[in-house]
Amino acid sequence: MTPEILIGAPMPPAVVAALEAAFTVHKLWEIEDKAGFFAGAGKRVRGLAASTLAGRIDGALMDRLPALEIISNFGVGYDTVDAVAAAERGIIVTNTPGALDDEVADLTVGLLLATLRQLPQADRFVREGQWPQGPFPLSPTLRGRRIGILGLGAIGKAIAQRLEAFGVEIAYHTRSRKDDVSYGYHDTLIWLAAASDVLIAIVPGGASTRHIVDAEVLAALGADGVFINVARGSVVDQPALIAALQTGTILAAGLDVYQDEPNVPEALIALPNVVLLPHLGSASVHTRAAMGQLVVDNLKTWFADGKPLTPVAETRHLLA
Ligand code: NDP
Numbered sequence: 001m002t003p004e005i006l007i008g009a010p011m012p013p014a015v016v017a018a019l020e021a022a023f024t025v026h027k028l029w030e031i032e033d034k035a036g037f038f039a040g041a042g043k044r045v046r047g048l049a050a051s052t053l054a055g056r057i058d059g060a061l062m063d064r065l066p067a068l069e070i071i072s073n074f075g076v077g078y079d080t081v082d083a084v085a086a087a088e089r090g091i092i093v094t095n096t097p098g099a100l101d102d103e104v105a106d107l108t109v110g111l112l113l114a115t116l117r118q119l120p121q122a123d124r125f126v127r128e129g130q131w132p133q134g135p136f137p138l139s140p141t142l143r144g145r146r147i148g149i150l151g152l153g154a155i156g157k158a159i160a161q162r163l164e165a166f167g168v169e170i171a172y173h174t175r176s177r178k179d180d181v182s183y184g185y186h187d188t189l190i191w192l193a194a195a196s197d198v199l200i201a202i203v204p205g206g207a208s209t210r211h212i213v214d215a216e217v218l219a220a221l222g223a224d225g226v227f228i229n230v231a232r233g234s235v236v237d238q239p240a241l242i243a244a245l246q247t248g249t250i251l252a253a254g255l256d257v258y259q260d261e262p263n264v265p266e267a268l269i270a271l272p273n274v275v276l277l278p279h280l281g282s283a284s285v286h287t288r289a290a291m292g293q294l295v296v297d298n299l300k301t302w303f304a305d306g307k308p309l310t311p312v313a314e315t316r317h318l319l320a
Contacts, residue, residue: 003303005047006065008054011074015292019049022300028054038064047072047299052080052261059085070308072298074291075282076100076155079205079232083314093315094298094308097154099290100282105158107256107281108200108230115226115254115275116140140226140251142166148196150189150213151203151231152178159200171195174203189213193220198228205232215240218250225250230281233258242267245274256281 005023007016019025026045031037045065050057051074059082062068070092073081076099083093114120118139125136145168149156152172160170160183171184173192178185186192189212193199199221203209213227213236221227227250229236238259244250245268252273258264261279268274282291294310302308311319 003046004041004044005049005299006042006045007049008057009051010053011049011051011295012288012292014289015049015074015295018292018296019299022296023047023303043067046070047303049074049295049299050081051075052077055080057081059089062086062089062091070094070299070302072295072302072308073312074295077204077232078312079234083312087315087318090318091315092302092308092318093312094295094302094310095312096291096294097310099294100287101154101158103284103287104155104202104230104281105162107277108155108159108202108228109162111230111254111256111275111277112198112200112226112228113142115228115252116142116145120275121272140224142168142198144168145197145226146171146195148172148186148192148199149183150174150192150199150201150235152181152183153202155230156200156202157181159202189217190220193217193225194222196221197224198226200228201231201235203231203235205234209235211235211237213237213241215244215249218244221250223248223251227253228255229253230256233261238265238268242271245271 002023006026006028008028010029026041042065044067046067046069048068048071050071057071057080062085068091071081071086073093073095076095076097078093078095081093086093122136147163147168147170149160149172152174163170171186171192173186173189186195201213218240245253254275256277257279264276298308298310
C-alpha cells in the first residue's frame with residue numbers, strides 16, 4: 001500500500017498526476033463530507049501537499065491528521081503553514097527554494113519598468129484610440145534612481161544582479177548584513193527608504209515582517225519614490241500605502257501581492273499611479289512545473305529514505 005497523502009487545494013494537473021502515480025491521493029476540495037474524511041481516512045494521511053490556496057495550515061488542522069509526517073509546500077514562501085506548530089508535532093515542512101528565483105526576479109524587473117515607464121497605462125492609451133489626439137505624457141524614469149531592496153535572500157540577490165546591468169545604485173536592508181555582496185547595507189528599513197528612490201520588498205510574510213512598510217517608511221521614501229511589492233501583502237500597511245499614493249507622499253507603486261487576495265480594494269484600482277498584478281511572481285508554465293516537481297520529490301524522498309530535499313529552517317533539526 002502506497003502512503004496516503006492529502007492535497008489541500010487544486011494544483012497543476014501534471015503535479016496531481018505525478019502525486020497519483022506515487023501515492024494514494026485524497027483531494028480535499030473534492031471531498032464533500034470533510035468531517036467524515038477527517039474522522040476516517042484522514043487518520044491515515046501521512047503527507048500533505050499544500051499551497052497558499054489551501055488556506056492556513058495550523059496546529060489544529062495538523063491535529064486532525066494524527067499520522068501526518070510531512071507538509072510539502074508548493075512555493076518558497078510558507079507563511080500560511082505554521083512551521084513552528086509542525087516542528088512541535090515532529091512534522092517536517094518543505095518548500096520550493098531555487099526553483100523560482102529567476103522567474104520572480106524577472107517579473108520584479110518587469111513590474112518595476114512597467115510602473116516607472118507606465119507601460120500598462122500606455123497600452124490602454126493606444127487601445128482606447130487616444131494616440132491620434134496627441135502623444136502619451138512623458139513618464140518617470142529608472143535613470144539615476146537608487147534602488148533599495150528589503151530582503152536580500154535568494155530572490156533579492158537575483159533581482160539585484162539583474163538591476164546591476166541597468167547601471168543603478170543598489171542598497172539593502174535585512175536583519176543581518178550579508179558578507180557575499182558589496183551593496184550598501186542599512187541596518188534599519190527607514191534609513192534604507194530615506195536613501196532610496198525605489199523600494200522593492202522581497203522578504204517572507206508572517207509576524208516578523210507584518211506592516212514593516214508603514215506610513216513612516218513610505219514618507220521616508222518620499223514624493224519621487226516608487227514602491228514595488230513582490231513579497232507578501234502583509235508586509236505593507238495597505239491603507240497607509242493607498243493614502244500615500246492618493247496624497248502624493250510617494251509617486252507610484254507596482255504590486256503583485258495584497259492584504260486579502262484575491263480581493264483588491266476599489267481605492268487601489270481607482271488610482272492611476274499603480275500597476276496591479278494578480279500574484280504572478282512564479283506563475284509561468286515552466287516554473288510552476290519545476291516547483292511542482294520539487295513538491296513531489298520532497299514527498300517521494302521522505303517516504304523513500306527519510307531525506308527530503310528542501311526542509312525549511314524551522315523543521316531541519318528534526319532530520320539531524
Ligand atoms: P530567502 O529566505 O532566501 O530570503 C529572505 C530574505 O529576507 C533574507 O535576506 C532575510 O535576511 C530577509 N528577512 C527575513 N525577515 C526579515 C525581517 N524581519 N526584516 C528584514 N529582512 C528580513 O527567501 P526568498 O528570497 O526565496 O523569498 C522571499 C519571499 O518572497 C518569500 O518568502 C515569499 O514570501 C516571497 N515570494 C513571492 C513570490 C510572488 O509570487 N510574488 C514568489 C516567491 C517568493 P535576514 O534573515 O538577515 O533578515
